[in-house]
Amino acid sequence: MSELREALPRLTHPDGAPVRVLVADAESMVGDLLSMGFSLCGWEAQLAHDGAAAVQMGTQRRPDLAVLDTDLPESDGLEVMARLRAHWPELPVLILSAQAEPQDRIAGLAAGADDFVAKPFALEEVLLRAHRLVQRSGMTAAAGEELVVGDLVMNTRTHEVRRGGDLIELTATQFNLLKFLMANVRTVLSKERILQDVWGYDFGGRANIVELYISYLRKRVDAGREPMIHTVRGAGYVIRPAV
Known part of the structure; x- marks a missing residue:
């Protein structure tokens, strides 16, 4: 983890504000792990454990990235993505799913997700994919220079x-x-x-x-x-x- 943090560019907004990520996962341990990982990378993480809370958090303040579990209670990850995109059409979204069959991945990407990671996952992989999505979005800068x-x-x-x-x-x-x-x-x-x-x-x-x-x-x-x-x-x- 420490080697990955050193290898990844430290991203911020051009004004120096930290990157904001919305993490929504029904499993509290998984959500806490992701939130900790993003925080160690210098990101500001918001954590929700159900779809309604994720929509409320994500519409009140635009995140730079949403990381959404497909199996959220109340509203699943794909529904949350659609509702967030109604407010922020260009919001990058990374989907997490315990359903790892090719058709599940295809369904997530076809619904508009920018990336898809199957559970169980390596935290380093999620962080690396998240960095790449945010960099491609053009909303942030590599800190400093x-x-x-x-x-x-x-x-x-x-x-x-x-x-x-x-x-x-x-x-x-x-x-x-x-x-x-x-x-x-x-x-x-x-x-x-x-x-x-x-x-x-x-x-x-x-x-x-x-x-x-x-x-x-x-x-x-x-x-x-x-x-x-x-x-x-x-x-x-x-x-x-x-x-």
Whole structure:
């Protein structure tokens, strides 16, 4: 377990807040084990032992990942997943099940689960799969030096930016603009806010500067690839992992 913790990247939100995971398992010992494992990785774990509690917790505050047992009382794991996704359509979900036959795995994945682990399981496997799901979601960054959105990775210490492993050359201002977008992944940012945070002065007829630099970024980040930088008409710009 200690070796795995050292090997896994320590994930946080770009603002430094811990990753949030909702764990729902009918077996208290299993739930406690998972909660402890995630806590040791620096994550904030919420624990539920039935479907109703899982839905209540997961809808009150969006988790970054839900780990759901299929055999929950009141509402099973797949039903909980559907109800959570009604609130958070892009929520990553890992399903746990004592039913390990291929048809059970296929049914879980077909219902929309992002991953499926059969019981009994090794805690290290669940933690590794959980890390990968959260990293792919683009909602978090590797703590300290990296921002990660999909296959776009920025090292804030070396100022290296790579997409799909390919190095992207940026000027200092382009780098700062991309950093601001990545630190606010999936958040629509107005031109006024971008000007204030990247250039440091108030909006005053300078929208063309933002438009120009967004155009520069698109040519470097999105050229020949699935686009990540999007315009939201009348609202601003947003970066999202490519589909």
